[in-house]
Amino acid sequence: MLRVLIVDDHPVVREGLRGMLLAEPDIEVVGEAGSADEAVVVARRLRPDVILMDLRMPGGDGIGAIGRLEAGPRVIVLTTYQDEAEIQRALAAGAAGYLLKDVSRPELAAAVRDAARGRTVLAPSVAARPAAPSAGRQAGRPVGPALSGREREVLELVAEGLTNAEIGRRLYIGEATVKTHLLRVFGKLGVSDRTSAVLAALDLGLVRRRT
Structure with a gap:
């Protein structure tokens, strides 16, 4: 229950x-x-x-x-x-x-x-809110919200497929701190899950596409 x-x-x-x-x-x-x-x-x-x-x-x-x-x-x-x-x-x-x-x-x-x-x-x-409602466009692509350096690091590792626990060990931070960073990223990108966050970040150029 x-x-x-x-x-x-x-x-x-x-x-x-x-x-x-x-x-x-x-x-x-x-x-x-x-x-x-x-x-x-x-x-x-x-x-x-x-x-x-x-x-x-x-x-x-x-x-x-x-x-x-x-x-x-x-x-x-x-x-x-x-x-x-x-x-x-x-x-x-x-x-x-x-x-x-x-x-x-x-x-x-x-x-x-x-x-x-x-x-x-x-x-x-x-x-459903846009990731950057007040942002314009630069060089033909959407301008995304500003992520902190740590938020970007966490999102990069999510894109690699790491779990919250693995991200915490990689960055020497607690798992709860990883969750906090992710929630902030979700809010800034206007998404509700990890997959949507990575897809939105890739589209906005906030994380690197891996080959």
Whole structure:
């Protein structure tokens, strides 16, 4: 059973999300929290596999809570906001996904399962965003977003087929740090998985094509 914690300051929203997941045979809602502070305490006690985290709550936002959580649970931000800065901030903080509250029951259940498997889950409207919406073109090819040196290194190694653990050993960084870099890359490229990130980066000339 996948253990889920629901965090939202509106009881009716928590009740609705619980009801959406109730019929899933492999998903169990083990607890609820109404604030970021409460989420940290409850997560430490219940140790869920996945946390559905509201973005904006009184007393502190969900993104701030992500950084205070102990390693283990995968956090999916569930919100009504599609602001680009908020999306980037959530992914940079380590969120495993970014969904909107109009998500359907099958989509929500699938997202919980995917997040628990280590995949990044994004709302279709978020994933469909262009990698560089404000960029023009240079020499007939798209101009991609700016990746840091470390993000580029990680992406190059992903393109070689290395796992996160192998990348961590190659770069002398922790596997969690590799995941953080990848989430930032996903956010910048507007993709939701490793394969799409490599394909987008190749198309934009952000990584080298290997012969």
